[in-house]
Amino acid sequence: MSLNGVLRTSVSGMNAQSNRIATVAENIQNASTTGYKRTSTEFSSLLLESADRGAYNSGAVETTIRRSISENGAHAGTSSDSDLAITGNGFFVVRDQGGLPYLTRAGSFMIDGPTGNLVNKGGFTLMGYSLADGEPAPMLNGITDLQTINIKRMGQEAQPSSAGSVSGNLSDETPVAASAPPAVATYSKKSSLKVYDNVGQAKVLDVVMTKTGTKEWSVSFYDQANPATYPATPLTTTTVKFDSMGQTLGTPIATVTVPNGQAMKIDLSGITQLSGDFNLSGTANGSSPISVTGTTFGSDGTVYALYSNNTKKAVFKVPLADVASPDNLSPRAGNVFTTSVDSGEIQVGFAGQSGRGTIKSRALEQSNVDVGAELTSMIESQTVYTANSKVFMTGNEMIETLVNLKR
Structure with a gap:
């Protein structure tokens, strides 16, 4: 093995440890960086063949940078x-x-x-x-x-009405109307429901309820802003029938197209026909611009x-x-x-x-850096680097001695 080979090997080792220290420094300074992925230095030996079986040619150390990108942080x-x-x-x-x-x-x-x-x-x-x-x-x-x-x-965003409900009690004591709308302008109960069109503008639907039989009511919806449509042209009309207990038969649904709005389904199954006063309430989804x-x-x-x-x-x-x-x-x-x-x-x-x-x-x-492990790597690199430097110094001194012998 030549002394020059010793020097080359020592320099190679110091360069390899320098790379390792560089990755340690990068990892430590990014230990608090969101989503940072740790970098490491891996070593591999580079051997040189020797023609003389009695001599040894030292090789070098190669470094490869690896990144632990697939390793999750806390x-x-x-x-x-x-x-x-x-x-x-x-x-x-x-x-x-x-x-x-x-x-x-x-x-x-x-x-x-x-x-x-x-x-x-x-x-x-x-x-x-x-x-x-x-x-x-x-x-x-x-x-x-x-x-x-x-x-x-x-x-x-405006949210147009698409669903609603009318519930409560229609008085069983209400007399049957002489004729159902729209033939004449007669009804048993009138209320209203606020809904919203496509641009979030409030619209009011008049809800006209007429008792057309002992256990039957007609429920019509009108656009309150267009009074000319009453009573001849409702937006829709639905028949609600009740059983002997005053509960609705089936699931009556009125489908109403809101003026400048969407088709909305109004559930009428919550209505009862019991003795006592009228007591109605209504709901509708949708809203003005929010x-x-x-x-x-x-x-x-x-x-x-x-x-x-x-x-x-x-x-x-x-x-x-x-x-x-x-x-x-x-x-x-x-x-x-x-x-x-x-x-x-x-x-x-x-x-x-x-x-x-x-x-x-x-x-x-968080970063997937383990600061404790990085400090350990730093100490190891420092120790190996120092040892390589001493080998370099020793080899250099041997070369100087050899040169002095020739003199």
Whole structure:
């Protein structure tokens, strides 16, 4: 073995430990970074063949950088509904300001004031599917069909009435009308019901009830804003029949199309015909325009808009992307990753499907760095580096001695 070989081997060993110290330093400084994945240095020997069986040619040490991207970090609870953590496999799909896509586990998303987008601390925007046209059909091996999840687009929303009910008592003591509407303008009881059209404007439906038999009533609905339709042209008329106990026979339903609104079904089965006074009440869903007060997320990635009237609506769905070999993804600044030749191509699906994890709101995935283990690695590297440096110094001294002998 030549003395020059000793020097080369020692330098190789010091370089290898320098790489290890570099990864330790990176891991420690990112120990508190959301979704950060630990980097490690693996060593392998490089041996050199010797033609002289009595001599030994020392080789070198090669280093390979490994990233524990598939290793999950612990979850820490937060108070923000838009903080998201993945339990299990998968990555959020995000885009930078230039529109380039990336994968990340860093789910510290906040609403960006100027744009209304959900952006994480690295400045990357969360992507998903709109539910405006129903359940999405994702492109399985691509992400070009994803949209920016934007809170401003949820905006104000009117909720047209689609269902309601009329319940209570119709007095059994009411005499039977001489004739039922619309032949003449006679009725036994009149009330009204407030409903909402497509733009959230309140409409009032007059509810005209006429006793047409000893156990039979006619219930008609009119647009109060159009009095000319009474009594000849009701929006709809339904017959309600009662048994000997004063309960409705069957399930009477009146289907009414709200003016400039939706077809709504009004349940009349809660009406009774008993002795005593009239005592009626009515309900209808829908509302005037309401504003979005926040968002919440389901474990399957569904994004719900929360409205000021304490209702919610599914508006987006966040997918999870995955690759065949996550540990071979290429890291980029901002705690994001891109695919590589060894990682495989992106496959897209939803949380809880095909081996993908679930999404947890009000939580963030912590770094998977173990600071204690990193400090141990640092001490080991320092010790080995120092030993290699002493070998180098000894070899250098031997060379100097050899040179002096020639002199």
